[in-house]
Amino acid sequence: MKLILLGAPGSGKGTLAEIIGRRCHIPTISTGNILRAAMKDGSPVGLRAREYVDGGKLVPDEIIIGIVRERLAGDDCKAGYILDGMPRTIPQAEALERAGIEIDLALSLAMPDEAIVKRMAGRRVCRDCGASYHIVNIPPKAEGVCDKCGGALSARGDDAPEIIRERLAVYHKETEPLEDFYRKRGRLRTVDGQRTLEETTRAVTEALGL
Numbered sequence: 001m002k003l004i005l006l007g008a009p010g011s012g013k014g015t016l017a018e019i020i021g022r023r024c025h026i027p028t029i030s031t032g033n034i035l036r037a038a039m040k041d042g043s044p045v046g047l048r049a050r051e052y053v054d055g056g057k058l059v060p061d062e063i064i065i066g067i068v069r070e071r072l073a074g075d076d077c078k079a080g081y082i083l084d085g086m087p088r089t090i091p092q093a094e095a096l097e098r099a100g101i102e103i104d105l106a107l108s109l110a111m112p113d114e115a116i117v118k119r120m121a122g123r124r125v126c127r128d129c130g131a132s133y134h135i136v137n138i139p140p141k142a143e144g145v146c147d148k149c150g151g152a153l154s155a156r157g158d159d160a161p162e163i164i165r166e167r168l169a170v171y172h173k174e175t176e177p178l179e180d181f182y183r184k185r186g187r188l189r190t191v192d193g194q195r196t197l198e199e200t201t202r203a204v205t206e207a208l209g210l
Helices: 013-024 031-041 044-054 061-072 090-098 113-121 161-175 178-183 197-208
Strands: 002-007 028-030 081-084 105-110 123-126 132-134 188-192
Touching: 002 013, 002 178, 013 028, 013 081, 013 197, 028 031, 028 061, 031 044, 031 061, 044 061, 061 090, 090 178, 105 178, 105 197, 113 123, 113 161, 178 188, 188 197
Parallel strands: 002 081, 002 105, 028 081, 105 188
Antiparallel strands: 123 132
C-alpha cells in the first residue's frame, strides 16, 4: 500500500501513521527526516539541498522529490510506504506524479477547526526523546513523565490557540485542495477524526480494507 495521510495539523496523522505502518509492515517516510539525513550523508541531492538551507532559502520541490525518490528505492519500501509531509500543495502532488512516484490512496482525517484547537491544547511532548502524548486521548502512565525515557513532558509553543489557527488557515489554503485533487483520481478516502483513537483506528482500517 502506497499511502498519503491528509488532515489539518493536530488531526492525528502521526499517530495513525504509526498504527497503519505496524499493521501493514511499511515505513512512514517523513520528508523532513530524509532531507536532514540526505544533507548529513552528503548525497548529490543532499548537497544541493544544503546549498539552499545554508543560504536560508526554501529547498525547491524538485530537490525534495529527488530525495523522496531515493528513499523510496530502499528495500523496506518494496511492500509500500506512508508519505508524511509530502505533498503539501497541488504543484507538489503533480510533481510526484511526473516523477513516477505512485500513490494508491489518500486518506483524509476530517475535523472541525475548533475541535483541533481543543485537542492540541492537550498535547504534550517529551523534551528528551520527542514522544507525543495527550492528557485525555493518550495520557502517560505518570502525569508529566514520558513512558519511554522518563523525560519531562511539556506543551509545545506552537500548540498555542492563536498559532494553531494561523497554521489551520495555511492548511485550508494550501493543502486542503489536495482532497479534491485525489478525489478526481478516485483515490480519496475520508474518515471522521473526532472519535476516540480506537474508533478512528477502526474506521481507518475499514476505509483501507485492512
